[in-house]
Amino acid sequence: MHACLVRSAAALAVAAGTLSWAPAASAEPSEPTPSASAAPAAKPASDAGSVEITTKDTAGDALPGAAFLLLDSAGQEAARGQSDAQGSLTFPDLAPGVYRLKQMASGSPLHEIVSDQDVIVTPSATTRLTITDPFKAAKVLLQAKDDKTGSLLPGATVNIGTGTSTLLTLTTGTKGAASGELPVSSRRTQFWVKEIKAPAGYDLYKPTKTFTAGPGAPVTVAVTNAKTATDPKPDPSSKPTHRPTDSPSSPGKPNSGTAGATPSASGSDTPEPDSSPVAATSVKDSTQKTPTGSLAHTGADATPWLVGGAAVLIAAGGGALLLARRSRTDSLTDDSPES
Template sequence: MHARFVRSAAVAVAVTGTLTWAPAASAQPSEPTPSAPAQTPAPDPGSVEITTKDPAGDVLPGATFLLLDSAGQEAGRGKTDAQGKLTFSDLAPGVYRLKEISSGSPLHDTAADQDVIVTPGATARVTVVDPIKPAHVTLKARDNKTGKLLPGSTVNIGSGDTTLLTLTTGHKGTTTGELPVLNRRAEFWVKQVTAPAGYDPYTQAKTFTAGPGSPVTVTITNAKTAPKSQPTPTRPPSGKQTDTPSESTSGGSKPKLTATGTRASESSLTPARDGAESASPSAPAGSLARTGADATPWLIGGAGVLLVGGIAAVVATHRRTTPEPQQDENTDTN
């Protein structure tokens, strides 16, 4: 038996005398076709305007610039005109890198690279100041007599009250550096702050002039330090006694004498002719004669001898001058 399908809210199907209910089939609605999204309008382009000047404010024509985008690709290149201006137009908004390739002037150096931000429909104005080229300074230190190059000489170089450069000579006695120049021609001073070892510092005033990019040689001469006078060395004591009397600084004390050999306070006994020992001291060889109270016995003895000798001489003289009595020749004899 074939079953019959009837389109209604429900379909009754008789299967072997049993009725079952099943949902009726319904048509599915068709999906709508998606539409293309609306396109966002591109932002308005921007631009970069460059003005080149020197430190004094004068415009510099002929400077060459390169503009790079954020990916490092070249976005523009050109030179400044007679008014020192250059414009890069129709630039998409973003960050750009501005590089100066050449200043167009023999007296000026190029400026450092910088970033430029471009905004939609606006002009980014950039002023570039090209510095004056520095002077190339060579410093030498020499001996004032031999001309030998000396290491270890330190100098300050500046203008007015400002120190612009400090240089120190190396082991070959020379060194180099770049001196900033603020004008087309300027005067600078040199001061030595450290002299080479063994030399007096250079104290005289020294000045020089330098221009942009010009080479300059500065030479400092130093004189050797005079050796300090050494005191005359005294002879060290030998430990032996000398014949030179030493004066005592104590008041009222007598000068003492010292001598080599036997001390003056010692005496020796000399045998007399009759075999007895004489207590008179004999001065040892190499000793000094006694002075002061020790010479009193000798003086007394000498005076006694002179006195006895004098008395004897007077007596002898008196005897010679006294006449002897004469006998009378006319005496009668019995």
Template sequence: MRITPARRLPVAVAAAVTGTLTWAPTATAQPTEPTPSAAVTDTPQPDAGSIGIVKKDPAGDILKGAAFLLFDATGQEAGSGTTDAQGQLTFTGLAPGVYRLKETTSGSPLHDVVADQDVIVTPGATARLTIVDPFKPAQVLLKTKDNKTGKLLPGSTVNIGSGEKTLLTLTTGPKGTATGELAVPSRKAEFWVKQVKAPKGYELSKPVKTFTAGPGAPITVTVTNTKTATTPKPTEKPTDQPTATPSMPTDSPAGSTSGGSASNPPATGTPDTDSSVISSADGTDPTSPKTPGGSLAHTGADATPWILGGAGLMLVGGIGAIAAARRRTGSEPEPDENADTN
């Protein structure tokens, strides 16, 4: 018995499913790419952050044209820009982390740049900064002069300040000048200058002067001093020697009567060897060195009372001798004229 083969169908095969004949698509012979596994997923990137800058000066005025550079934690440049007419600048699309902000120019001839600073960027947030550029300091030149000759004087120290605060101290050098930078808080400010140490040989300048200065402007401050008053030197140099040599007192008083005892001769400018040795009042050896010629002997005590006492005794003795002689003369008998001479 001949069996006829079943008719081939290119796109379907017969299959019995619960007693019903159905058609199902055949599998293709070409290989297909594997389906990605559900366990493999992409790591989501964190939200980026940003930095917003507002630029001002100490007076509160907006500064445009200030240039900045931004560096990441590795030192690579992450951005750059300048402030606009409103003084603003924004760095966007920054990964979270720490950045270094550097101002390269203030955009103004009156203002200085600020120091570098670190900025922390957090995910999805803007770090906002208000940066104030200080005014450039004034350049001060100090001169101290002689008030009459105008000569520059070294060694002068002055304080310069505003209000009750001292901002700068300067001391003139060998050339009589000194320089320094004075912080200026506004476009035009007033300052005082006071001398606290005068140059050698000069009086302290007591008046307190004032002056005005602007940012970055040169200013010259001049202080004048007067020489210290000096006492005139004496025309003749004083000497220790006396101007006149005192005369020696005499041993006998003036006006002695005749007939008394003989008196000692008066002392001369150069005493002899015997009269030059006088016993001292304190009992020392009278053979002490003799006094040089032309000067009185030094006895340790004033000899004037002794001399006057001796002269008084001599005077009393002379008067007594005269009185005794007169008594003897009166007691002698007068010769008898009637006496026999044979």
């Protein structure tokens, strides 16, 4: 039928006396135009994952304003952002894979940032991370001082810690000072300091001192030492100029007043009686001194001396009387008349 229509059209053109070109329809079937619905479908969004970050410090407080950068496996930036007032931050719509998380700032002048870490994003899942930023360390200056003059002392060693843990050991140098850093766990942390070695020539400072330090803040701690007491050495030039006197209370020892007397030949402690009453009295006084702390003598021991003295006096008186009578007799004889 299609061929009949073509012949009829050609006959009509010839009959009209004109020659014109009329395209002939092709008998080949035409290709259907592809529809938009036949285009390949995009990867469904449900395969994407996300990263949720919570920031806080070692005391448990949230850290707003902490900045983070997320890099893909090729090192290209995949996302960046800052934590909100609650310390939270979310990176959504991330293709599954391994990422590198970098903290750029802690959001606080009292806190340090953490090291970089890898983050794995899984399809249709949220990876949750808790970032804990430590406090900045406190800066400690230790000094050892003389408790009298306040001068700095080298060679003092102390331990510094908190609770039952020793965190730092410092030894003062030639200028009497030493410095170090103390890790802190809160905005105000209490520490103790105890000296374990004293400077040369000084006693150990035994009390345990306490002090408080804050993050990143400098603090000075001082221990005081007293000089070690030493006994004075005797002066070799100091020599006694006289011999000590024997105590009169020591029995059997000669008295200092009779040190030059010649001992009797018999070796007896009893001295020979003197013919003079004065000598007898002197001997009595020197031998009858009452020692300190002992009972006084009754005087019975002086009887022989008194008897001897009396005998001497009687003999002397008798001799004098005899001489007087003889002298009188001679005088009477000379005065009588001659016959």
